[in-house]
Every structure is written in C-alpha cells, then in structure tokens.
Amino acid sequence: MEYFDGEKSTYHGSLVATTHRLFLNLEDNDLVCVEEISFENITRVTVEELLLVGHILHIWQDDKLLISIKSISEGKLDKFLEFFIKQSTASSRYCK
Numbered sequence: 001m002e003y004f005d006g007e008k009s010t011y012h013g014s015l016v017a018t019t020h021r022l023f024l025n026l027e028d029n030d031l032v033c034v035e036e037i038s039f040e041n042i043t044r045v046t047v048e049e050l051l052l053v054g055h056i057l058h059i060w061q062d063d064k065l066l067i068s069i070k071s072i073s074e075g076k077l078d079k080f081l082e083f084f085i086k087q088s089t090a091s092s093r094y095c096k
Contacts, residue, residue: 021036023036039084042060042088045060047081
C-alpha cells in the first residue's frame with residue numbers, strides 16, 4: 001500500500017472497509033497509525049492494470065490521490081469494489 005501525505009509516502013499497511021468508512025492501518029518505523037476515511041470524502045476510485053505488477057486500486061478525493069493499493073487477487077478486488085459501491089451509495093443517501 002502507498003499512502004500519500006504531502007511529500008511523505010508510507011508503503012506498509014492494510015485497508016479495512018466498514019459500513020461507513022475505510023480504516024487505513026499504516027506501519028511506519030514500528031509505529032502503527034489508524035486513519036479513518038469516510039465514504040463521503042471519496043470522490044473517485046480507479047483501477048490500473050500494470051503488466052508485471054497486477055491491479056492497482058487508486059482512491060481519490062477530487063484531484064488528490066489518497067491511497068494506492070496493489071490488489072492481491074481479482075476476486076478480492078471485485079468484492080471490495082462491490083462493497084465500496086454499495087456502501088458509498090448508501091452513505092450518500094443518508095447524508096443529503
């Protein structure tokens with residue numbers, strides 16, 4: 001996982017999806033940080049396919065890239081995208 005924060009990038013972590021937000025667990029020099037990203041703040045999700053790397057999932061807020069994640073398998077990527085679409089649609093309905 002690559003997480004962008006200004007000029008700093010962190011490369012170890014996990015992304016956990018819940019019904020209202022994503023939790024980003026980052027490991028940096030033996031310190032674990034947890035950041036919440038509300039579905040309301042995510043404006044775009046793109047998938048890039050790289051020949052030797054596989055699928056890369058990009059999560060955006062407007063023109064700002066928040067997270068890039070290398071997907072482990074197509075099946076897990078599809079399940080995540082289905083869950084994300086369902087939850088982000090539900091979130092937008094309740095927040096109007």
